[in-house]
Amino acid sequence: MTFADIRESAYMAFDTVRSNKLRSSLTILGVSVGVITIVFMVSIIQGLNKAFAAQIESLGSNTIWATKFDPSIGHQPTSEEIHRKELTIEDADAIRREAPSIVGVSPFYRKINETARYGDKQSDTPILIGVTSYHEFTTSSYVARGRYVTDLDVEQRTNVAVLGQDLVKALYGTEDPIGKELKIAGRVFSVVGVMEPLGSILGQSRDNTIYIPITTFEKYYPDIEFPEIISAIIVRPVSRAYVKSAIDEMTDILRRQRRVPQGAPNNFGISSQDALLDVYNQLTGATYLVLTAISCVALMIGGIGVMNIMLVSVTERTKEIGLRKAVGATRTNILSQFLIEAVVLTAIGGLLGLLVGELFSVLMNKYSPLPAYVPAWAIGVGIGISAGVGIIFGLWPAWKAARMDPIESLRWE
Amino acid sequence: MTEATIATSQTSAGVVAKPNLVSADGKVQVLIAMQNIWKTYDMGAEKVHALHGVSFEVKRGEYLAITGPSGSGKSTLMNLIGCLDTPSQGDYWLNGKNVSEMDDDELARIRNQEVGFVFQTFNLLARATALHNVELPLIYGGIPSAKRHEMAKQALTEVDLVDRMMHRPNELSGGQRQRVAIARALVNHPSILLADEPTGALDTATSYDIMNLFEKLYEDGNTIILVTHERDIAARARRIISIRDGLIEKDEQIK
Numbered sequence: 131m132t133f134a135d136i137r138e139s140a141y142m143a144f145d146t147v148r149s150n151k152l153r154s155s156l157t158i159l160g161v162s163v164g165v166i167t168i169v170f171m172v173s174i175i176q177g178l179n180k181a182f183a184a185q186i187e188s189l190g191s192n193t194i195w196a197t198k199f200d201p202s203i204g205h206q207p208t209s210e211e212i213h214r215k216e217l218t219i220e221d222a223d224a225i226r227r228e229a230p231s232i233v234g235v236s237p238f239y240r241k242i243n244e245t246a247r248y249g250d251k252q253s254d255t256p257i258l259i260g261v262t263s264y265h266e267f268t269t270s271s272y273v274a275r276g277r278y279v280t281d282l283d284v285e286q287r288t289n290v291a292v293l294g295q296d297l298v299k300a301l302y303g304t305e306d307p308i309g310k311e312l313k314i315a316g317r318v319f320s321v322v323g324v325m326e327p328l329g330s331i332l333g334q335s336r337d338n339t340i341y342i343p344i345t346t347f348e349k350y351y352p353d354i355e356f357p358e359i360i361s362a363i364i365v366r367p368v369s370r371a372y373v374k375s376a377i378d379e380m381t382d383i384l385r386r387q388r389r390v391p392q393g394a395p396n397n398f399g400i401s402s403q404d405a406l407l408d409v410y411n412q413l414t415g416a417t418y419l420v421l422t423a424i425s426c427v428a429l430m431i432g433g434i435g436v437m438n439i440m441l442v443s444v445t446e447r448t449k450e451i452g453l454r455k456a457v458g459a460t461r462t463n464i465l466s467q468f469l470i471e472a473v474v475l476t477a478i479g480g481l482l483g484l485l486v487g488e489l490f491s492v493l494m495n496k497y498s499p500l501p502a503y504v505p506a507w508a509i510g511v512g513i514g515i516s517a518g519v520g521i522i523f524g525l526w527p528a529w530k531a532a533r534m535d536p537i538e539s540l541r542w543e
Numbered sequence: 544m545t546e547a548t549i550a551t552s553q554t555s556a557g558v559v560a561k562p563n564l565v566s567a568d569g570k571v572q573v574l575i576a577m578q579n580i581w582k583t584y585d586m587g588a589e590k591v592h593a594l595h596g597v598s599f600e601v602k603r604g605e606y607l608a609i610t611g612p613s614g615s616g617k618s619t620l621m622n623l624i625g626c627l628d629t630p631s632q633g634d635y636w637l638n639g640k641n642v643s644e645m646d647d648d649e650l651a652r653i654r655n656q657e658v659g660f661v662f663q664t665f666n667l668l669a670r671a672t673a674l675h676n677v678e679l680p681l682i683y684g685g686i687p688s689a690k691r692h693e694m695a696k697q698a699l700t701e702v703d704l705v706d707r708m709m710h711r712p713n714e715l716s717g718g719q720r721q722r723v724a725i726a727r728a729l730v731n732h733p734s735i736l737l738a739d740e741p742t743g744a745l746d747t748a749t750s751y752d753i754m755n756l757f758e759k760l761y762e763d764g765n766t767i768i769l770v771t772h773e774r775d776i777a778a779r780a781r782r783i784i785s786i787r788d789g790l791i792e793k794d795e796q797i798k
């Protein structure tokens with residue numbers, strides 16, 4: 131295939147488009163829709179991935195949770211699981227003492243939707259967390275002003291509270307909350323610190339939180355009522371690379387602490403952000419699948435359109451093919467000319483599709499909360515796929531043209 | 544026209560005798576050598592022998608007309624000469640090359656290099672300019688575009704149409720279209736110019752112009768083979784081969 135071939139084919143392609151305007155528009159549209167779907171799909175998923183990765187990142191180092199049962203999304207705990215023994219502060223101490231892959235261990239209780247009140251302002255949504263002094267480091271969420279819960283607070287079960295940014299805004303407005311009083315479910319606490327802003331994960335704010343000493347929590351909430359209240363141990367591995375070994379070490383220690391017989395399944399659950407990532411990937415995987423199916427159908431329709439218009443083009447050009455053969459075109463010449471013609475058609479569709487898809491994702495970023503992002507490779511894939519559709523669906527018509535007998539086709543009227 | 548066997552050609556099957564085509568100075572003088580050419584169309588139930596045992600030679604620089612009544616085999620012979628088709632039996636030497644056993648791609652190459660076709664219905668690309676039409680054989684000959692332009696312009700000059708080179712066929716008269724087609728046939732400097740009823744679609748006056756053009760091209764040294772059923776057109780050539788029922792009836796030198 132020479133350059134002259136390509137030029138001659140491009141010329142033929144535009145000729146075909148010109149003389150079959152409606153048909154070629156429909157064909158081009160079909161391919162465009164396919165490519166738009168692909169670009170759009172990729173851009174949304176890539177955007178989500180990016181946003182999700184950023185949120186994971188914002189959680190700080192990769193933490194691991196131990197709970198009395200597996201808390202993964204979509205898992206309904208059985209009554210056996212709910213009645214299991216809670217994880218204890220002793221369990222946490224054992225992990226802290228014995229696990230070399232772990233640098234921070236923090237047992238905690240968490241209660242959702244507790245009421246907090248200051249003066250005449252009240253909030254019913256805060257998450258109340260009973261923590262030890264280790265919680266700050268373990269979860270890489272640090273106090274910004276004042277102080278955090280200390281060992282002394284834990285020892286003496288003091289009524290002190292550290293507030294997240296949302297609560298400061300909601301209850302204190304422009305006032306400085308430090309040293310002020312805070313009523314949690316009617317009990318009087320003293321605010322000793324304010325957290326740095328932590329942002330949100332998966333749409334849930336991490337700043338709507340009140341931290342109190344774990345022992346104070348135990349004092350006021352002696353019964354753990356799932357799902358309102360949970361108890362867990364959160365752990366921080368040395369680094370991301372140690373997640374796996376940290377999980378192994380924790381599992382061993384907890385099995386021993388909770389006296390799980392050899393060979394019996396764990397009577398507790400361990401999850402990490404990686405597990406969260408797995409769930410997320412499952413979700414996007416399904417989305418990918420559905421959108422891939424849609425774009426395949428669209429490309430198929432485009433492809434059949436290409437085949438149809440190419441067959442028309444070949445038939446209309448029968449005499450021309452005969453003439454071209456008479457003046458020296460080989461089968462390969464004719465084949466590649468018609469293939470290129472098909473590819474030009476689909477490439478026009480592909481480029482249009484890319485443009486519209488890109489436009490969609492720009493608009494999406496601007497006017498919707500969903501993030502979208504078109505990576506460079508998606509552009510390549512879009513062009514490649516549309517050209518591929520041209521080749522696959524153009525092959526048979528082109529082959530038909532290439533095999534025509536020159537005498538027969540010259541005689542064709 | 545139909546016969547059960549092709550007895551006469553059986554003898555030469557398998558043995559290809561190359562005719563003495565070359566003159567003392569090493570130049571191929573016999574441009575076309577047809578040796579006992581058969582063309583049989585297999586129509587399923589019966590076999591149609593369009594040509595049965597045709598032999599003749601054409602030298603470089605000849606001006607030959609092939610005539611005969613409709614259905615006599617003129618077009619079949621013309622297609623063979625132009626390498627659009629291969630004979631069922633017999634050997635065909637064109638410019639020193641045996642083309643009877645060439646495959647499709649080799650034939651395409653021969654057509655591109657050795658043959659210039661002129662058709663009754665011109666066969667121009669409707670949406671291409673005269674220049675582009677003339678360039679077509681050069682495109683398949685792999686000639687780079689600057690050279691192509693130059694050669695095509697030269698050919699259009701020879702047919703006196705260079706001022707119309709950017710016109711499309713529908714902006715040209717019948718005679719002008721045929722002249723574009725002749726320029727296209729000439730552009731590659733082929734060994735033979737092959738014209739099948741070139742005046743069949745033209746009025747008398749225009750036919751006359753076209754025949755004058757062939758005369759001029761003949762005088763310039765081109766080898767021309769003209770297929771026509773019109774006696775007065777054939778009479779413009781220097782030699783006439785008359786065929787009937789797939790056989791040469793008469794091969795006469797005139798003028």
Ligand SMILES: Nc1ncnc2c1ncn2[C@@H]1O[C@H](COP(=O)(O)OP(=O)(O)O)[C@@H](O)[C@H]1O
Binds near residue numbers: 593617
């Ligand atoms: N493709 C073909 N298939 C079958 N028969 C053919 C074919 N081409 C030509 N013939 C037959 O061969 C004979 C010679 O045809 P042709 O060469 O076209 O004659 P002419 O050009 O002199 O009119 C005719 O009887 C015709 O019917």
Ligand SMILES: [Mg+2]
Binds near residue numbers: 617618
């Ligand atoms: Mg005929």
